[in-house]
Amino acid sequence: MAPSWQRLGLYTCLLKRQLNDGPDVIKWGRRVIPGWSRGIYSATGEWTKEYTLQTRKDVEKWWHQRIKDQALTVSEADKSKPKFYVLSMFPYPSGKLHMGHVRVYTISDTIARFQKMRGMQVINPMGWDAFGLPAENAAIERNLHPESWTQSNIRHMRKQLDQLGLCFSWDREITTCLPDYYKWTQYLFIKLYEAGLAYQKEALVNWDPVDQTVLANEQVDEHGCSWRSGAKVEQKYLRQWFIKTTAYAKAMQDALAGLPEWYGIKGMQAHWIGDCVGCHLDFMLKVDGQVTGEKLSAYTATPEAVYGASHVAISPSHRLLHGHSPLKETFRKALVPGQDCLTPVTAVNMLTQQEVPVIILAKDDLEGSLDAKIGIPSTSLEDSALAQTLGLSYSEVIEATPDGTERLRGSAEFTGMKRQDAFLALTQKARRERVGGDVTSDRLKDWLVSRQRYWGTPIPVVHCPACGPVPVPLEDLPVTLPSITALTGRGGSPLASASEWVNCSCPRCKGAATRETDTMDTFVDSAWYYFRYTDPQNTQSPFSAALADYWMPVDLYIGGKEHAVMHLFYARFFSHFCHDQKMVKHREPFHKLLAQGLIKGQTFRLPSGQYLRREEVDLTGSDPVHANTGEKLEVSWEKMSKSKHNGVEPEDVVEQYGRDTVRLYVLFAAPPEKDILWDVKKSHGERSLVGCSPRGHKESHATEHAHMLNYMKHETGEDPACVKTRQAA
Numbered sequence: 001m002a003p004s005w006q007r008l009g010l011y012t013c014l015l016k017r018q019l020n021d022g023p024d025v026i027k028w029g030r031r032v033i034p035g036w037s038r039g040i041y042s043a044t045g046e047w048t049k050e051y052t053l054q055t056r057k058d059v060e061k062w063w064h065q066r067i068k069d070q071a072l073t074v075s076e077a078d079k080s081k082p083k084f085y086v087l088s089m090f091p092y093p094s095g096k097l098h099m100g101h102v103r104v105y106t107i108s109d110t111i112a113r114f115q116k117m118r119g120m121q122v123i124n125p126m127g128w129d130a131f132g133l134p135a136e137n138a139a140i141e142r143n144l145h146p147e148s149w150t151q152s153n154i155r156h157m158r159k160q161l162d163q164l165g166l167c168f169s170w171d172r173e174i175t176t177c178l179p180d181y182y183k184w185t186q187y188l189f190i191k192l193y194e195a196g197l198a199y200q201k202e203a204l205v206n207w208d209p210v211d212q213t214v215l216a217n218e219q220v221d222e223h224g225c226s227w228r229s230g231a232k233v234e235q236k237y238l239r240q241w242f243i244k245t246t247a248y249a250k251a252m253q254d255a256l257a258g259l260p261e262w263y264g265i266k267g268m269q270a271h272w273i274g275d276c277v278g279c280h281l282d283f284m285l286k287v288d289g290q291v292t293g294e295k296l297s298a299y300t301a302t303p304e305a306v307y308g309a310s311h312v313a314i315s316p317s318h319r320l321l322h323g324h325s326p327l328k329e330t331f332r333k334a335l336v337p338g339q340d341c342l343t344p345v346t347a348v349n350m351l352t353q354q355e356v357p358v359i360i361l362a363k364d365d366l367e368g369s370l371d372a373k374i375g376i377p378s379t380s381l382e383d384s385a386l387a388q389t390l391g392l393s394y395s396e397v398i399e400a401t402p403d404g405t406e407r408l409r410g411s412a413e414f415t416g417m418k419r420q421d422a423f424l425a426l427t428q429k430a431r432r433e434r435v436g437g438d439v440t441s442d443r444l445k446d447w448l449v450s451r452q453r454y455w456g457t458p459i460p461v462v463h464c465p466a467c468g469p470v471p472v473p474l475e476d477l478p479v480t481l482p483s484i485t486a487l488t489g490r491g492g493s494p495l496a497s498a499s500e501w502v503n504c505s506c507p508r509c510k511g512a513a514t515r516e517t518d519t520m521d522t523f524v525d526s527a528w529y530y531f532r533y534t535d536p537q538n539t540q541s542p543f544s545a546a547l548a549d550y551w552m553p554v555d556l557y558i559g560g561k562e563h564a565v566m567h568l569f570y571a572r573f574f575s576h577f578c579h580d581q582k583m584v585k586h587r588e589p590f591h592k593l594l595a596q597g598l599i600k601g602q603t604f605r606l607p608s609g610q611y612l613r614r615e616e617v618d619l620t621g622s623d624p625v626h627a628n629t630g631e632k633l634e635v636s637w638e639k640m641s642k643s644k645h646n647g648v649e650p651e652d653v654v655e656q657y658g659r660d661t662v663r664l665y666v667l668f669a670a671p672p673e674k675d676i677l678w679d680v681k682k683s684h685g686e687r688s689l690v691g692c693s694p695r696g697h698k699e700s701h702a703t704e705h706a707h708m709l710n711y712m713k714h715e716t717g718e719d720p721a722c723v724k725t726r727q728a729a
């Protein structure tokens with residue numbers, strides 16, 4: 001189906017140009033659109049007299065395949081043209097498109113079409129974020145395999161997208177649950193591991209004591225109970241895989257300045273990362289002078305003054321007191337609730353070799369989201385007070401010179417340096433020696449990526465009793481998911497039950513070993529998919545540098561605001577990492593962001609809070625009332641949802657109005673960033689959506705129309721109503 005803009009722009013343009021230079025228009029018009037009448041004359045040879053819904057559908061049907069064919073013929077890379085990469089966030093294959101999908105994909109389709117008309121080389125790819133817990137749960141409920149459920153959903157949704165007339169670059173389709181994709185997710189994981197950016201440590205997980213299984217946050221209800229067993233969920237420490245996102249905190253915080261077209265989202269990213277003023281440093285723990293093998297990482301906002309440390313403080317909820325640490329009992333014995341307690345454990349700073357005592361603090365909340373920090377009396381009054389109370393020894397390491405600059409003393413090689421210089425030198429040295437030193441905030445935590453789930457990318461690591469964790473050699477990738485048919489949702493990681501798959505030989509010493517049975521968070525799959533689209537069939541590497549350098553960065557990335565923080569953060573992290581691995585020239589993956597608004601439906605609620613169905617509401621009076629009881633209702637606009645009975649199905653509205661009308665409506669009913677209020681009264685009945693403005697929305701549709709025009713003008717510096725089709729000229 002012709003995207004509305006093409007037609008609208010074209011007709012306005014033809015009209016204008018007909019007044020000026022007719023012959024040129026005809027030649028041009030013929031090339032672009034054979035038979036440019038609004039009727040269905042081209043197909044029937046008859047002029048229709050009335051413009052009905054059926055006329056519209058006939059026209060749409062006639063155009064459907066033609067537009068798709070046209071989209072296909074321009075998708076080959078012609079590098080003499082400027083490129084434009086428009087990307088909409090790929091969907092989770094739930095099996096059903098909703099109106100939010102219709103909106104986001106209509107916007108990307110329209111922009112792609114528009115940029116093609118401007119003579120750009122455009123890709124507008126589509127794929128499937130296909131791993132994840134919902135498929136696993138659906139499989140358990142329906143007695144299906146997650147793969148067959150996912151694949152049939154993909155087939156159905158691809159058809160639905162096609163019925164909307166969307167012209168995606170289907171030759172670039174990717175599916176994250178297929179081995180030809182997740183092989184490269186595993187490859188990138190190993191690259192992170194080799195760079196010291198993937199590691200294991202104990203962390204809290206939600207534990208269902210009845211089903212004996214780990215639960216995802218979304219499986220814990222608002223009362224803190226398991227979604228299935230109903231048992232009170234416990235917090236339990238388990239060894240988990242992390243990706244060290246804090247290593248890029250400062251680089252990612254600084255790079256935000258170079259993203260002028262991220263608008264509101266930039267502030268949210270900055271807030272998520274926090275002020276990057278300090279770093280973590282690693283400590284080895286000792287008891288009675290004996291090295292224990294236990295390590296501790298602690299934060300300080302003034303690492304330059306670390307030679308003046310008096311102690312390392314941990315919170316009473318720290319994993320060392322609750323997990324499986326060999327020091328747990330020692331710490332517990334030393335703990336006096338409500339008091340700052342000195343423990344017999346000491347911590348050796350792995351950078352300075354200084355040894356200081358470990359303290360358990362009385363308070364549980366340290367700054368930000370920290371659970372361990374370095375006590376430095378020279379730079380903190382609070383630390384100074386604590387050191388005096390507990391009688392800890394320390395030295396002053398900062399002195400002010402007569403000219404007012406602060407310099408270090410008693411700090412080994414950093415002695416005599418200005419504080420700022422010492423900060424840089426010390427953090428750099430720590431990074432070089434891999435004992436911390438990444439400049440980050442007291443807020444950002446590393447990314448916990450392991451899931452005790454089946455339907456995800458297997459973590460490509462083998463555990464060997466002799467060698468410890470060993471990454472699977474790159475040439476042995478992918479580590480494919482074994483086919484497990486009897487998923488129960490109970491017990492530990494489902495992969496642990498596939499004993500033939502689990503038992504393997506160690507890649508290093510060839511001895512008997514076992515595979516890692518955790519899978520990766522689906523956010524890992526979607527953290528690099530935009531790269532894969534640039535080179536989707538590559539069998540030698542995740543993507544070629546040349547193709548990524550040509551297509552990246554994504555010129556326009558469109559998606560929901562709900563992904564403003566996590567997804568965009570992880571995606572930026574992977575891009576920064578790939579840049580440092582010399583896999584791609586650009587550091588930042590997305591040039592411009594468009595966070596599209598929601599489509600909201602009207603909800604009708606009884607005073608009890610119960611949501612009513614449409615047919616239970618009497619809309620004939622001035623205020624909606626309960627059709628049976630006449631009770632007054634609370635009316636509001638909320639995100640469309642089944643439980644609130646305020647949704648519409650894309651298939652129904654397309655059937656009712658025609659696909660072009662629906663697409664045109666979602667484009668101009670509100671500026672793309674704003675919410676659309678889908679009017680119940682007006683969209684019911686025979687009245688066309690086009691020309692009707694959502695109720696409650698103050699602007700006239702002419703103004704809204706102008707919004708979209710302005711938006712596109714702003715995008716390109718050109719007026720879409722007058723753009724020429726350069727490729728056709």
Ligand SMILES: [Zn+2]
Nearest residue numbers: 464467506509
């Ligand atoms: Zn081994």
